[in-house]
Amino acid sequence: MQYVPLGNTGETVSQMCLGTMMFGDRCDEAESDRILATAMDAGVNFVDTAWSYMEGRTEEILGRILKGRRDKLFVVTKVTKSTDGAWIRQSIDESLARLQLDYVDLYLIHWPRPHMRPVEMMEALNDVVKAGKARYVGCSNFPAWLLAHCNAIAQREGWAPLVCNQVPYNLIERGIEVEVLPQAVAEKIAITTYRPLLMGVLAGKYGAGETIPEDSRGATDPRVPAWLEKFGAGLVRFNQFAAERGLHPAQLAIAWVRHTPGVTAPIVGVSSQRQLQSSLGAFDVELTEEEYKQLADMFDAAVKEESGGSYPSLRRSFELVTN
Ligand SMILES: NC(=O)c1ccc[n+]([C@@H]2O[C@H](COP(=O)([O-])OP(=O)(O)OC[C@H]3O[C@@H](n4cnc5c(N)ncnc54)[C@H](OP(=O)(O)O)[C@@H]3O)[C@@H](O)[C@H]2O)c1
Numbered sequence: 084m085q086y087v088p089l090g091n092t093g094e095t096v097s098q099m100c101l102g103t104m105m106f107g108d109r110c111d112e113a114e115s116d117r118i119l120a121t122a123m124d125a126g127v128n129f130v131d132t133a134w135s136y137m138e139g140r141t142e143e144i145l146g147r148i149l150k151g152r153r154d155k156l157f158v159v160t161k162v163t164k165s166t167d168g169a170w171i172r173q174s175i176d177e178s179l180a181r182l183q184l185d186y187v188d189l190y191l192i193h194w195p196r197p198h199m200r201p202v203e204m205m206e207a208l209n210d211v212v213k214a215g216k217a218r219y220v221g222c223s224n225f226p227a228w229l230l231a232h233c234n235a236i237a238q239r240e241g242w243a244p245l246v247c248n249q250v251p252y253n254l255i256e257r258g259i260e261v262e263v264l265p266q267a268v269a270e271k272i273a274i275t276t277y278r279p280l281l282m283g284v285l286a287g288k289y290g291a292g293e294t295i296p297e298d299s300r301g302a303t304d305p306r307v308p309a310w311l312e313k314f315g316a317g318l319v320r321f322n323q324f325a326a327e328r329g330l331h332p333a334q335l336a337i338a339w340v341r342h343t344p345g346v347t348a349p350i351v352g353v354s355s356q357r358q359l360q361s362s363l364g365a366f367d368v369e370l371t372e373e374e375y376k377q378l379a380d381m382f383d384a385a386v387k388e389e390s391g392g393s394y395p396s397l398r399r400s401f402e403l404v405t406n
Contacts, residue, residue: 084126084366087347089157090246090273092219094188096129096157098341099366100275102352103132107140109300109354116148117356123155125363130156131249131275131350133193134178135163142181153184159275161193161223161249166200168207175216190217191249194224201233202240209242221247221273227262230272245272249350252276252340253285254321255314255384264345268401273347279340280333284310286358287322287332291315300354317382324378330368333358337365339378344401 085098101122106115119130132145142160149156160182162174175190190211192204208220222230222245230245237244248267250259256278267274280286282300289301289311301307311318325335340349353359370378379385 086126088273089189089219089347090267091271092246092273094157094219096348097127098348099125099127099363100129100131100159100348100350101127102277102350103130103141103145104136104352105354106132106144107137112144112147114355115144118353118359119148119152121356121359121363123152125366128156129159129348131159131277132182133161133163134174135161135193139177139181142178146181146183149182149184157188158182158184159189159191159249160187161191163193166192166196166204168200168203168210171204171207172210175211179216186215187217189219189221189247191220191247192222192225192245195222195226195229201229202236205233205236205240205242208245209237209240212243219243219246221245221249223249224251227266231266231270234270247273247275247347249275249277251278252343252346252349253279253281254336254339254378255281255284255310255317255382257384257386260343261386264343265401267345267347274345275348275350276340276346277350277352279337279349279351281310281336282307284314284318285321285332285336287325289318291318314382314384317384321378321381324381331361331364333362334365334368335378337362338368338370339375341365342370342375 086095087098089096110118132141160178162171211217212220220243225248230248234244248263250263252259264274266272282304284307288299289295291311295301295308322332325332337349337351340346351362353362
């Protein structure tokens with residue numbers, strides 16, 4: 084396991100962040116405990132959860148299984164549902180109670196909300212930091228301009244800035260390549276990326292045109308069959324590419340995310356210890372530039388700006404700013 088800087092915080096975290104969204108959902112508490120133990124044995128010290136997972140039950144499970152392990156972990160949780168100041172202050176207390184912790188390391192706004200009030204939000208986040216309930220604050224699913232807007236407010240007021248943006252990213256969902264990743268590089272924002280396997284679509288468990296296994300997330304989430312229909316041809320190429328290299332598709336998909344400039348840590352979510360044991364191999368896979376590019380083009384899913392063709396200068400424009 085490699086260790087990487089968390090944006091400009093001065094902190095170092097493992098390059099794998101363990102996602103816990105399935106704790107209490109597709110894996111029970113005993114299996115969640117085994118998953119955490121396996122991740123930590125592999126050197127993982129970065130754990131992501133949220134107020135909303137299983138209506139709080141995931142945080143409660145974590146609260147119990149973090150016992151004796153907390154000091155070795157950088158713990159992230161999120162405030163869901165609203166960005167109002169009063170709710171941010173209440174939600175952190177609820178999360179800390181369920182997690183049985185005095186503080187989390189990083190506290191994220193889960194989603195931007197229509198008509199949100201960034202000044203009120205940033206002030207409340209700063210209060211959370213001042214109260215010692217979170218060491219750092221950040222956001223999730225924010226466009227680059229909104230993060231910059233919020234951090235301009237923080238800088239003006241002398242408040243804690245957003246240090247991290249948690250966003251979806253995988254071989255098929257590529258929107259962050261346009262603005263979010265170049266911003267992250269230019270401003271040293273940490274980027275944690277969720278859904279590296281497109282909910283399992285990139286984990287080799289589904290074949291185009293085949294029946295979706297009952298015991299899978301695809302059986303209950305309509306996005307999975309829609310993705311399979313749209314990207315089935317690419318999936319055949321992708322699974323073959325993995326097989327030719329002796330890799331599990333999940334390892335290849337996560338390794339590709341890991342190799343993208345600007346990504347701090349992929350968030351690896353699993354439903355079992357067995358899946359984790361396999362996915363951990365992604366952190367030993369080294370892709371050549373040629374392999375990275377072949378994979379990037381495999382699904383014809385790169386972001387295309389619609390008006391007047393594609394604008395290459397908008398994508399991956401890391402060279403625009405020199406730090
Ligand atoms: N900020 C946000 O808005 C947000 C949103 C979503 C998630 N997240 C975070 O990101 C984490 C990861 O998200 P995700 O679970 O959607 O990620 P994902 O990597 O796209 O999907 C994980 C799923 O893929 C399957 N899988 C994983 N490893 C496998 C393996 N080795 N072999 C076969 N199948 C495998 C499992 O599905 P089956 O159960 O079907 O086997 C597993 O539940 C979450 O735990 C959460 O912490 C954040």
